[in-house]
Amino acid sequence: MSRLRDLGEFETLRRLMAASGGHPAEPGPPSAGGVVVGPGDDAAVVRAEAGRDLVITTDAFVAGRHWLDGWIDPRALGTRLARANLSDLAAMAARPRWATLAMGLSPERDAAWVEAVQGGFAAALGADGAAVIGGNLTAADGNEWLCVTLIGDVQPGLVWTRSGARPGDLLAVTGHPGRAGAAVGLIASRPDDARGPEWEPLLVAWRAPASRVDLARALASSGAVTAAIDLSDGVGGDLGHLCESSGVGAEIDARIWASDPMIEAAAARLGRGARELRLGASDDYELLMAVDPAGLPRAELVAREAGVPFAVIGRLTASPGVLEWVGVDRARSRIEPGSYDHYR
């Protein structure tokens, strides 16, 4: 095992550049991915495609909060880090192009671990058509951290925001929101249980969220989606953000949102409510979307063809800021957003 302390910063950087795939270090015609100057200079140079806007997001993972050594191998961590940023571009219906990865790491960290994180990160981006073009390496005292900036592009007019939803639009989600949070709950309170095969679907949702980039771009072409947000705070919290930006309210309807047997089982084991797990803090990196009812059949067809779970869970209302849960018995109750707050 080589620690970063043994290799030093510059040899580690050389290995990380290799783990990102070959890129030009000297100016020339852009590569297929639009890279003119890759990692290794003061900055990278890329060539954007004419007529498209750039879409830029940044997101950080902190050890102990966003990942737990022992519960995720380094390559999977790199993949998850990529997917957490890809989901922000998916929520804008953008195409991923270029990323930077800055890391604050302990000098005692195994260099092979770092290369595996970088390799998983680069591979997950590559699968969605994006390249790692730069980074930064510094020592961390205390918890380690990973910070990504991801740049994509979009055809002006096709970009999704949080602010376009209208009363009467339907609310839809991809995947199985709440599973990632349920996995974290199991790990925290029942770590021995959590490794059991029966919980694997929850652990996978947490460890290896899927990319929704292709689905989002196909849905954007359908024109049916009026607003979108990625699910990183949980359905309740992110629905609150979307409603605030759009100036609308929402109701989630238990009569149309089919229950998730995995969430039901986790709720029973944890002694918590299934509704709480579905709405509460959970970083699923799935999409929450407002859908024009007239476009719903098209949207459902697109999702089916893409093989992505897609469920209508409620609708938007004309009562700004009011979020309600409609039970199977039609009883209404308020949803408390309850976003994960890093400072509370």
Next chain:
Amino acid sequence: MSRLRDLGEFETLRRLMAASGGHPAEPGPPSAGGVVVGPGDDAAVVRAEAGRDLVITTDAFVAGRHWLDGWIDPRALGTRLARANLSDLAAMAARPRWATLAMGLSPERDAAWVEAVQGGFAAALGADGAAVIGGNLTAADGNEWLCVTLIGDVQPGLVWTRSGARPGDLLAVTGHPGRAGAAVGLIASRPDDARGPEWEPLLVAWRAPASRVDLARALASSGAVTAAIDLSDGVGGDLGHLCESSGVGAEIDARIWASDPMIEAAAARLGRGARELRLGASDDYELLMAVDPAGLPRAELVAREAGVPFAVIGRLTASPGVLEWVGVDRARSRIEPGSYDHYR
């Protein structure tokens, strides 16, 4: 005083967005700075200028390494963070456009401190024509950190890299390299002395490095510069990087590089050699450039008109990797690069 723990993540984000200047949160025609969707959505949307390449850099500051509370006020810290990234774009002769700022901060941190960092950061970028378009906020256990990605643009063909230097080119620097490292040396070994007014020029070089963006763009138009790097590791270390990329060697000539009285004084006080302070680890964020001798008069004129100290310090040679110091007595000795290594 409001701590982040008191305000919570989302109120803090609202304040930081305000401290970055007003930007559109909903799509519309781009602002003067090319911003279509500003901070507050899943990602920002910007419109690049046709016919220019994008130039992208990322850099992080870690508390205790890149800044010391008590030695720099938060607004100045934000300025310095901006300048550290602006210098990477200056080294590519690029024009700054858009930046993101991700922060890992203690829940005990005063919110006013954070707003001042963000405000200083945004103001320094604004002075060079760039806007803060997004960010991320997370809690840090252990040392706090700040991570920037800065995006600029450049006319293809005018971009500088580290790899264009040729034997016979002259070596030039802006400012007074080594002063920042000398200041850190004084703070570390003689903290009471370091606050004395006689050391103020060193402290200023460390706290408040100047932007070399305008100078770099003017020099790029002159066509005299063949390669460039920003000085963040020290002259010896960064000269090593430039020579490695260009496949050349270099000699720094004490007969033409005028001595710096502030460095001489600091060396005497610290019991170290002035040469060591000029060449060793120092994050001055100045420029080190290779200059075509035929273009030197033009380059000197451009620097004089810009009011920026500009000094020729040596020349590049045909001996790859060989870095030499030529003393006032013409004696030659090897320069050990000695970059600051975060892991050693």
